Amino acid sequence: MTNPLLQDLPLPDFAELRAEHVAPAITERLAQWQTAVDAVLADPQAVDFASAIAPIEQAADALSRSFSPVSHLHSVADSPELRAAFLAALEQITAFNAELSQNQALYERFAAIAERPDFAELSLAQRAVVNDGLRDFRLGGVALEEPARTRFRQISTELARLQAEFEQAVTDASDAWQLPVNDEQTLAGLPAAALRTAKAEAERRELPGWVLTLRAPCYIAVMTHARDRQLRQTMYKAWQTRASDQGADPAHDNTERMEQILRLRHEAANLLGFDSAAHRSLATKMAGTPQEVIDFLNDLGARARPAAGIELDDLREFAASELDLDELQPWDLSYAAERLKESRFGLSEDDLKPYLPMPRVLQGLFERCTALFGVRIVERPEVATWHPDARYFEVLDQGTDLPRAGFYLDPYARAGKRGGAWMDVCASRARFGQTAQLPIAYLTCNFAPPSGDQPALLTFEEVTTLFHEFGHGLHHMLTEVDWPRIGGISGVEWDAVELPSQFLENFCWERSVLDQFARHVDSGEKLPDELYQKLLATRHFHAGMWLVRQLEFALFDFQMHLHYDPQQGGRIYSTLEAVREQVAVVRPPEWTRFAHAFGHIFAGGYDAGYYSYLWAEVLSADAFAAFTEAGLDDPGTGARFRREILAVGASRPAAESFAAFRGREPKLEPLLASYGLQDAA
Ligand SMILES: [Zn+2]
Structure with missing residues (x-):
């Protein structure tokens, strides 16, 4: 019997692939990878790129070719058997990678190759393979001396646990909350699809009427469309206090976890020789220094905030005159904005x-x-x-x-x-x-x-x-x-x-x-x-308000990690308050606990990295401006984009690729123009 996951075909054989093929294929590929590593380490002559790096890169690629159809099918055509096989394989691969990233002998082999006098003669891409590999080894703590090395490993394990618990607490707190509704009038304004879901939630619980939950589609539908102000306020309060000291169940309170996560991230960064977790984050990013990130966000804030203020005043006026909402509250914002959008543009999705x-x-x-x-x-x-x-x-x-x-x-x-x-x-x-x-x-x-x-x-x-x-x-x-x-x-x-x-x-x-x-x-x-x-x-509708909200998240995340001080603890909400003072136009009530459910930065890998969304948008808007300048169909500009940006991958730093395409460093103006803020300065 041939295993389709082990045949080196140009394309996966989806017609033949079965769940029972997964375990033997992944086991085989990992064994081949291990054999490649062992062979390199056992051979004292394997000290150049071709003999020491290439075989290992090839074995890693063979594994990902066998695993990619499995994880893909798990996402798009799952079955209980496939799911079980996928999860087991994932666990095997994760354990293997964790082990490999701690392999000191392999790290030393990489380092020796980078120090050879003829290293400079390798291609740009080959050097990048070695240098990126070395960087990842160092960021994984394998280059540390004892006892720092063991301590770093402890921290990594502890952080993985805390971050998973953080995420779980948010999920559990959300799942634990429900709001049964018996009077249809309470739900006035909700779209038909949201009503159907709420009905199904009630049926699932064998309750009459409807049940509202804190799942995102339900929450967003209520905040955007429910006419009942009291209902919006109730849901807003539940959402904004999830997994916090203000929430319903102290078992879900993330307060202590957040403090520990920040403390351990700071300590891990220090062990690796970085001043803070924000400095550590930039080791794998285009931005060079924390100051560069802060300046970028501050500059954008200074330009976006006036526009956001004007938009908010306009919304207040509309809400007072058209919706009878005198004091616009946080739980009124999405609702009022949607009504304003409808009345001003009269454009619905169905028209297009x-x-x-x-x-x-x-x-x-x-x-x-x-x-x-x-x-x-x-x-x-x-x-x-x-x-x-x-x-x-x-x-x-x-x-x-x-x-x-x-x-x-x-x-x-x-x-x-x-x-x-x-x-x-x-x-x-x-x-x-x-x-x-x-x-x-x-x-x-x-x-x-x-x-x-x-x-x-x-x-x-x-x-x-x-x-x-x-x-x-x-x-x-x-x-x-x-x-x-x-x-x-x-x-x-x-x-x-x-x-x-x-x-x-x-x-x-x-x-x-x-x-x-x-x-x-x-x-x-x-x-x-x-x-x-x-x-x-x-x-451009409410682009300013959208931007200042993104800036609030990005600055809060970055400042909190940058200025962490073990003597003073996380200072989470005082940092958030200071950032809001600087960029926000809307100030949520004192009892809200937004950060307690901010999974992106406490659990999702975006720590000291939330700014990345806006940073990349500067690049993409400026790159697009090259086409509006030269003509949208200009083949020369297209060929240059393909050559300098698309073709090169990570064989050179992104800043160099951008400069090679644009002939200069990125500018902020095209991003501002794409938000309709070009006149704000
Ligand atoms: Zn994307």
Whole structure:
């Protein structure tokens, strides 16, 4: 019996893949990896890149090729058997990686290669493989002397536990809360879908009426649409005190965990030689120094806050005159903003949908890629996938028709498929010896499927989502780096990795681009100008308030980690207050405990890194400005973007790639313009 996960085919054999193949394949790949490591360490002659690094990189890639179809299917076509096999394999791989990252002998072999006199003669990419590997070893604590080394390992284990507990407490506190409603009048204003969910929640609990929960879609629907002010206030209070000392159940209170997480992060950073956890965070980012991050956020704050203030005054006026809400409270904001948006623009999602049929949108996206990056995209219907909705496409270089890459596109929501949209790696570009391996991507979305014989009609937001994920896909697929560790998006600094994705989104707002694909599903007519103007107007709606909120999160996160002092503890809410004093226009009540459920920074890996979202947006907006300056279809600019940004992966620092594309350092103005704030200074 052959195991499809162990055959080195160009594409995974989805037709033959079964859950029982997973365990033997992963065990085999990990054993091969271990053998490669042992062989290198046992051979005193293995002291150069080809003999010591390449075999290990190859073994790591072989594992990820076997595992990627498994984790992908777990996300998009799960079954109880597959889920069990996936979780067991994941545990095996995590344990293996943890062990390997603590392998001091291997670290010393990497270090010896970097110190060889001929190291400089290696290619840029090969040097980046070694240097990134060394950096990761050091950040993992393997280079430390005892007792620091053992202490660092203890801290890592302890932090992993605390962060998981933090997340769990937020989930448990949210799940423990419910609000039964018997009077339909209380729910007035809620959209039909939210009402259906609330009804189903009640039925699940065998209760009459409806049950509201703190799951995000329910909370957002109530805050945005419920006319009952008391109801909004009740839910706001429950949400804003989750997992805190103000919450219902002290067992879920995260206060002590947050203090410990901050203390241990600071200590770990100190052990590695960094002044703070914020300094440590920047070791894998594009931003150079904490001051650079703070200056960037402060500058943006100074420009956004006046606009946010004007927007808030306008909203207050509207709420008082039109909604009878005299003192605008925090639980009124989303509700009032949505009513203002409706009354001012009168644009609903449904107005645009007939102009955005999936087949045309996809064709427009592909034509855009041809015009900009010189690639042709062709469907290969003969390639077997995991579901009839999922299709396979090949990416060819225009002119030569040489295959470059491929991708699976699985666009529609269905049962058993994880929500959201993402790009994931199926195979990485690699060249080990003579064999060349092409990069293959998975592009997954959850759009509403076609109904009847009509094609799927997308919302405008879904179109930008498709472009966004396709931007990540191009980054992966058009890489010219032959080493998976640093090819495509792999190893790219966290605060720069959203550049290609956010960049591509920008095209959706351009009239000439829309005219390529936004055609009425029945008549083929272009989007009427009146609708286009409304769409443009909504783009900047409350942009200032949105920005200052992001800045509040980013500054709070960064300052808290930067200024941590073991003598004084976390000072979590005093830091948050000071940041709000500086940038916020809305001040929540004193009893709110926003940070107690801020999973991004206490559990999600965004610690001292929340600023990355805005940082990457500066890059993507400025990169897009190169196209508005040169012409949206300018092939020279497209070729330069492909060559200097998409092709190079992490073989050089993102700042150098950006400068090579733009001919200068990034500027803030295009970002401000994209928020409609260009006049604010
Ligand atoms: Zn993204």
